């Protein structure tokens with residue numbers, strides 16, 4: 001990628017970050033500490049999308065800290081990926097109190113920021129973590145969302161204004177915090193991602 005393109009991506013993301021940090025479009029701004037714009041490289045080929053910042057992410061303004069973050073790092077390691085080689089963000093940029101599920105009004109207020117991030121980063125692959133992120137991205141790219149348990153680990157293709165892009169829905173790594181046996185399922189899906197990256 002040319003230096004000029006990299007510089008304009010950086011500028012777009014910086015101005016989006018200022019917008020998100022000042023955002024009051026839904027009530028979550030009232031209880032947030034730090035909005036989480038995203039972490040990693042904006043020049044990455046892989047964009048990882050979760051649901052919303054958790055308690056510790058809200059305090060630190062960083063993506064996937066804590067137990068689910070360790071699981072994600074291990075899964076990324078299976079396919080030789082590191083955080084600095086991908087970009088991680090969420091559907092909601094502010095922490096929902098008591099980790100409530102994102103509601104329609106919150107998603108509709110916030111989703112435009114994610115769409116702008118996709119346009120800036122122009123990823124080749126999007127990994128959606130969990131049902132909320134998967135459903136929103138499937139809807140955006142006119143794919144039929146059924147259930148995460150049915151779709152996870154499968155590779156879908158979407159047309160974008162920057163070319164073809166692959167979408168892989170996955171279970172959210174946090175499920176393995178509560179259900180130890182799920183780590184095996186997550187590993188299987190990440191191994192498929194590894195094969196895709198080789199082709």
Ligand code: SF4
Pocket residue numbers: 020023024025026027028029035092093094106109110
């Ligand atoms: S969740 Fe999104 S829409 Fe709501 S205040 Fe935060 S940045 Fe704005």
